[in-house]
Amino acid sequence: MIKASYKKYILNFKNPSGTSRGILKTKETWFIILENNNKIGIGETGLFRGLSVDDVPNYEEKLIWICKNINLGLEHLLQELFQFPSLQFGLEQAFLSLESKTPFELFPSQFTEGNEAISINGLIWMGEKEFMKNQIKEKLKTGFSCIKMKIGAIDFDAEIELLKSIRKEFSSKEIELRVDANGAFNPKNALEKLEKLASLDIHSIEQPIKQGQVQEMANLCSKTPLPIALDEELIGIFSSEEKQELLKTIKPQFIILKPSLIGGFAGSKEWINFAAQNKCDWWITSALESNVGLNAIAQFTYTLQNNLPQGLGTGGLFTNNFESPLEVKNGTLQYNPRLNWNFNL
Numbered sequence: 415m416i417k418a419s420y421k422k423y424i425l426n427f428k429n430p431s432g433t434s435r436g437i438l439k440t441k442e443t444w445f446i447i448l449e450n451n452n453k454i455g456i457g458e459t460g461l462f463r464g465l466s467v468d469d470v471p472n473y474e475e476k477l478i479w480i481c482k483n484i485n486l487g488l489e490h491l492l493q494e495l496f497q498f499p500s501l502q503f504g505l506e507q508a509f510l511s512l513e514s515k516t517p518f519e520l521f522p523s524q525f526t527e528g529n530e531a532i533s534i535n536g537l538i539w540m541g542e543k544e545f546m547k548n549q550i551k552e553k554l555k556t557g558f559s560c561i562k563m564k565i566g567a568i569d570f571d572a573e574i575e576l577l578k579s580i581r582k583e584f585s586s587k588e589i590e591l592r593v594d595a596n597g598a599f600n601p602k603n604a605l606e607k608l609e610k611l612a613s614l615d616i617h618s619i620e621q622p623i624k625q626g627q628v629q630e631m632a633n634l635c636s637k638t639p640l641p642i643a644l645d646e647e648l649i650g651i652f653s654s655e656e657k658q659e660l661l662k663t664i665k666p667q668f669i670i671l672k673p674s675l676i677g678g679f680a681g682s683k684e685w686i687n688f689a690a691q692n693k694c695d696w697w698i699t700s701a702l703e704s705n706v707g708l709n710a711i712a713q714f715t716y717t718l719q720n721n722l723p724q725g726l727g728t729g730g731l732f733t734n735n736f737e738s739p740l741e742v743k744n745g746t747l748q749y750n751p752r753l754n755w756n757f758n759l
Contacts, residue, residue, distance in 0.1 A: 418448050420481060427440065441702050454511075458706040462674065465646070466649070467497070492505065503681075559589060562593070563591065605634065618642065698725065699725030705736045706738075736758070
């Protein structure tokens with residue numbers, strides 16, 4: 415019989431981080447812990463307040479229910495929790511972890527052996543122009559060749575100037591630039607803004623307009639001069655039929671998969687299958703999980719063998735993250751098996 419418990423944990427940002435949902439100082443997360451035959455399984459349910467579809471008042475009640483009903487088995491639990499993607503993700507990890515040789519090696523591979531790395535983009539947080547410029551310099555210095563910049567927080571013309579200044583120094587062959595608008599543009603003038611961005615050899619733009627405007631987004635994707643990637647648009651789309659319909663209607667150039675927000679590994683794989691049917695490419699992104707969730711996402715991502723730079727975090731944002739074998743080197747995320755985990759709640 416499996417015994418289950420859960421714990422809440424508050425991650426503290428080293429520097430308050432600017433997002434389209436305001437300034438973040440802390441990030442709440444939860445862990446599901448399984449015990450069976452002297453083995454332990456750990457899974458992080460990466461709840462993201464204000465963004466997760468399962469950010470609901472009875473979230474903790476669901477965790478209590480999971481612990482009482484853990485012996486129903488993973489498949490049954492996943493079906494019961496189809497509207498709680500972060501809990502699905504936590505359970506997938508916890509069960510894999512329980513069955514693994516060690517609690518944190520969920521997908522043994524050349525990545526976990528330390529022989530291969532995952533190419534990632536360097537993330538530039540929103541803020542004043544000078545602050546963003548300094549971050550860009552830092553990322554370039556540490557070997558990133560793909561940079562993702564969040565836009566929509568400061569004046570659009572100032573953001574364009576910032577991007578122009580990067581392009582003056584680095585061509586698109588040297589630096590791949592991605593931008594993420596987090597739905598900041600108005601459908602009325604979004605195309606005009608995309609044209610300005612396209613002149614700067616931008617690789618792609620994430621979520622130019624707010625999610626839920628399906629016809630407007632479809633219209634934008636059909637006319638856009640630069641590839642559009644759907645991000646928030648995928649959140650809260652549960653059934654296979656709805657997923658297929660969304661991709662068929664909008665016809666995006668890319669989709670971005672955040673396992674914590676779209677139903678874990680199984681949810682991500684389903685989106686990938688439908689994307690292939692619609693000739694749409696994809697990459698995977700973490701969503702401010704601790705190193706436990708990031709580790710699970712990274713190991714899963716490696717197994718998919720997608721050659722695009724992925725949107726995986728670096729684990730370096732928090733003062734009280736868990737020590738792990740994850741390392742960032744030359745614009746890649748690596749797993750150093752010589753380093754140990756220190757997971758203390």
